[in-house]
Structure formats: structure tokens, C-alpha cells
Amino acid sequence: MTAMNVEPLPIALDAMGGDSGASPNVEGAVAAARVGVRVLLVGDPVRLHAELGKHAAADLPLEVVPAVDVIGMDEHASDVRSRTEASINVATRLVKDGKACAVVSMGHSGATMASALLTLGRLKGVDRPAILAHVPTQKGFAALLDVGANADVKPQYLAQWARLASVYLGVVEGRDKPSVGLLSIGEEPHKGSQLVLEAHALLKEASGLNFYGNVEGKDILKGTTDIVVTDGFTGNVVLKLAEGEAKVIFGWVRDALTSSATAKIGALLVRRGLRSVADKLDPSTYGAQPLLGVRGLAFIGHGSADAKAVKNALLRAARARDADLLGRLSDALG
Incomplete structure (x- = not known):
């Protein structure tokens, strides 16, 4: 018998995060999807579908996952504890639940880090995660x-x-x-x-x-x-x-x-x-920076990120997934 080809898990994008909201996130996700990266767009369905309507994206591997809240750039990172339906929390839960391989956010960096740490936890042997x-x-x-x-x-x-x-x-x-x-x-x-x-x-x-x-x-x-x-x-x-x-x-x-x-x-x-x-x-050449040390792949980008940065962040996350980065990190510290 030949082994079945298992399609890799998609990447969860906090599509509401960042200074400019949904527009550059969706444009970047569309660009990444055109080269084969599956993306879950997490956020307000109405706004996300409206942005998708601006692109020829009907046949691309993109899916909208509803989230009714978003933590703004000027709000407190500690809000992730109480605002469970914020887009960044929904995105990190997709990773924890095995529905996504990684989370990418151009939103509040402190909130992204806090959500990843609270939802995913730390790798064994890591006292504190770090942003690279x-x-x-x-x-x-x-x-x-x-x-x-x-x-x-x-x-x-x-x-x-x-x-x-x-x-x-x-x-x-x-x-x-x-x-x-x-x-x-x-x-x-x-x-x-x-x-x-x-x-x-x-x-x-x-x-x-x-x-x-x-x-x-x-x-x-x-x-x-x-x-x-x-x-x-x-x-x-x-x-x-x-x-x-x-x-x-x-x-x-x-x-x-x-x-x-x-x-x-x-x-x-x-x-x-x-x-x-x-x-x-x-x-934008590097897209987003990895948060190393949590039990999941998480990437944090600039709030001012444009579509190019979003695309490159998603591509970097896909490379990390394909290289089994999380497994290799666990082995190195286990």
C-alpha cells in the first residue's frame, strides 16, 4: 500500500490586526494563496468577504473564520485574558485545536505574545519565549x-x-x-x-x-x-x-x-x-518575526505591515511548518 498524501494544515491569520486592519491582511493572504499557501482569515466575516471581493480569490485556498472582536493597537495586552473572542485568541485556538499549523498576526505584538503563551503554553525546557x-x-x-x-x-x-x-x-x-x-x-x-x-x-x-x-x-x-x-x-x-x-x-x-x-x-x-x-x-522582506519557545508556531509582524509583509510572513510560516520547526525545537530542548 502507498501512503496517502496528507494536505498540510493551513495558517491562521489574524486578519483584523495591524494599523490598517483587514485590507493589507487580505491582499497579502491572497498573494500567498496564489502560490499555494492555505490561509484561514480570522476576523469580521462581513469586512473580510468585502475585501476578498476586491480580488479574484474565489478558487484560492482561503477560508474565513468568524471572530467578533479585535484587540486594537492602543489597547492593553492583558485584554487577551477576558476577550476570548478577539481575533488573535480565535487564531491561536485554531493552532491549539489542530486546525491550523501556525498563527500570524500584524496586530498588537504584546497581545499576540500573551495569547500564544496563554493558549499554547511553553515548550518543555523553555522558561520564557523570545521574539527573534x-x-x-x-x-x-x-x-x-x-x-x-x-x-x-x-x-x-x-x-x-x-x-x-x-x-x-x-x-x-x-x-x-x-x-x-x-x-x-x-x-x-x-x-x-x-x-x-x-x-x-x-x-x-x-x-x-x-x-x-x-x-x-x-x-x-x-x-x-x-x-x-x-x-x-x-x-x-x-x-x-x-x-x-x-x-x-x-x-x-x-x-x-x-x-x-x-x-x-x-x-x-x-x-x-x-x-x-x-x-x-x-x-516587509522578512514579513514577521517568530515567537520561539511556545508550543506552536507563532509569528509577529509590524503594525504598519503592508500586503508584501503579510505575504512573506505567511510564506515564512509555511516554511517553518514544512521543516517541522516545532518538532525540531522540542527535540533540541527535550
């Missing part, structure tokens, strides 16, 4: 974590996150034996806070990790290591600084290239090169 961000570097990108889930941490958290990130990069991004750096104020192992000193000792002794040692802030963008671990407070500051600096620098370049007629001619000559750089720095 893809930071553009000279060598492609580095995985930076945590970037906001945990402001106050313990040394063992960083060691756990290094292991989670190593598995993620290996199975989803195809990086063999990714190197791990510990963010500090100097490369020397004796430099850093008490947290860094204790984490360094744990990482150095951890079996199976390709630990490089301490790295400084400049090393992140140089791509000195594939992974950089730090506490969520520092990681969030680093990420926001990098994003803000990129916007400011591009603003300076734009002003310089439009400052005179001669500069505008030069701008035409370098336009293609600048577009390539802008694409590398565009957060």
Missing part, C-alpha cells in the same frame, strides 16, 4: 533575540534562546551550525554586566552550540555572528535604533540627491543600486 528579529547585515542577516518579549531576564534564558535560534536558522533558513554571539560592551569574556558574565559561562559550556563569544553592537551589522542574544530591553532598543537610523540615512541620501539639477542626474544613475539597498532594509 531578522537584522540586515553585510553578510545577509543576523538573528537578534530577544527584541521585546522579556525586559528582565536570567542567564539561563539567553542560553535557551541561543539553542532555539540555532535550530530555527538551521531548519528554516538553511544555515548549518550557526554561530552565536552574546551582546556585550567588549569582546573579552570578562567584560559586561553580571547577567552577561553568567550567560557567557553557560553558553561556553552548552553542548551543541557554536558559541563565538561576546560581540559588540558594531558586530551585529557586520554579521560577525549568525545569532546575537541579549535581553529583550536591550534587543528592542538595538532593533528600533537600527530601523530609525536606516530611515534617517536614506532621508539624508534622498535630500542630497535632490539638492540640485546635477545631483538629480546622479540620482538617476544610482537609482537601481539604491533600490537594492532599500529592499535589504525593508522590514
Whole structure:
């Protein structure tokens, strides 16, 4: 007898989340569905069907799952406890109930994290889940974590996150034996806070990790290591600084290239090169960031995400599903 082909589970999208609501979520889901990704659109059926009506989506693998509530970007993450029918809670329950393989949300990041943790729980061996961000570097990108889930941490958290990130990069991004750096104020192992000193000792002794040692802030963008671990407070500051600096620098370049007629001619000559750089720095390229450490696949995107970001987030979630990321993470920590 030949084994039956089992269709992979769809991805649950919090289709109401984000600054712009349903429109970019539906457009991105349609784009992902056109390349074969099955998506459950969770939210207000009337609004979602109205958005779907703007696209030729009748034959695509898309399904609307009703949710009568949505947690807004300016509301409290703790609302997930009482608002059980909010779209993010409905989406995470689909994962818990085995009706979806992953949840993706461009909505309230704190609410998404809280819903995933409360609904799905933690993987065995994980004290706190972490958000992994893809930071553009000279060598492609580095995985930076945590970037906001945990402001106050313990040394063992960083060691756990290094292991989670190593598995993620290996199975989803195809990086063999990714190197791990510990963010500090100097490369020397004796430099850093008490947290860094204790984490360094744990990482150095951890079996199976390709630990490089301490790295400084400049090393992140140089791509000195594939992974950089730090506490969520520092990681969030680093990420926001990098994003803000990129916007400011591009603003300076734009002003310089439009400052005179001669500069505008030069701008035409370098336009293609600048577009390539802008694409590398565009957060929508990575779509959404994985929340590693929960018993399910969860991806958190920017509130300002456009349809391109939504599509890429769904594609990333599909790759994680196909690579059995959750099973591999469980094995690494079990």
C-alpha cells in the first residue's frame, strides 16, 4: 500500500490586526494563496468577504473564520485574558485545536505574545519565549533575540534562546551550525554586566552550540555572528535604533540627491543600486518575526505591515511548518 498524501494544515491569520486592519491582511493572504499557501482569515466575516471581493480569490485556498472582536493597537495586552473572542485568541485556538499549523498576526505584538503563551503554553525546557528579529547585515542577516518579549531576564534564558535560534536558522533558513554571539560592551569574556558574565559561562559550556563569544553592537551589522542574544530591553532598543537610523540615512541620501539639477542626474544613475539597498532594509522582506519557545508556531509582524509583509510572513510560516520547526525545537530542548 502507498501512503496517502496528507494536505498540510493551513495558517491562521489574524486578519483584523495591524494599523490598517483587514485590507493589507487580505491582499497579502491572497498573494500567498496564489502560490499555494492555505490561509484561514480570522476576523469580521462581513469586512473580510468585502475585501476578498476586491480580488479574484474565489478558487484560492482561503477560508474565513468568524471572530467578533479585535484587540486594537492602543489597547492593553492583558485584554487577551477576558476577550476570548478577539481575533488573535480565535487564531491561536485554531493552532491549539489542530486546525491550523501556525498563527500570524500584524496586530498588537504584546497581545499576540500573551495569547500564544496563554493558549499554547511553553515548550518543555523553555522558561520564557523570545521574539527573534531578522537584522540586515553585510553578510545577509543576523538573528537578534530577544527584541521585546522579556525586559528582565536570567542567564539561563539567553542560553535557551541561543539553542532555539540555532535550530530555527538551521531548519528554516538553511544555515548549518550557526554561530552565536552574546551582546556585550567588549569582546573579552570578562567584560559586561553580571547577567552577561553568567550567560557567557553557560553558553561556553552548552553542548551543541557554536558559541563565538561576546560581540559588540558594531558586530551585529557586520554579521560577525549568525545569532546575537541579549535581553529583550536591550534587543528592542538595538532593533528600533537600527530601523530609525536606516530611515534617517536614506532621508539624508534622498535630500542630497535632490539638492540640485546635477545631483538629480546622479540620482538617476544610482537609482537601481539604491533600490537594492532599500529592499535589504525593508522590514516587509522578512514579513514577521517568530515567537520561539511556545508550543506552536507563532509569528509577529509590524503594525504598519503592508500586503508584501503579510505575504512573506505567511510564506515564512509555511516554511517553518514544512521543516517541522516545532518538532525540531522540542527535540533540541527535550
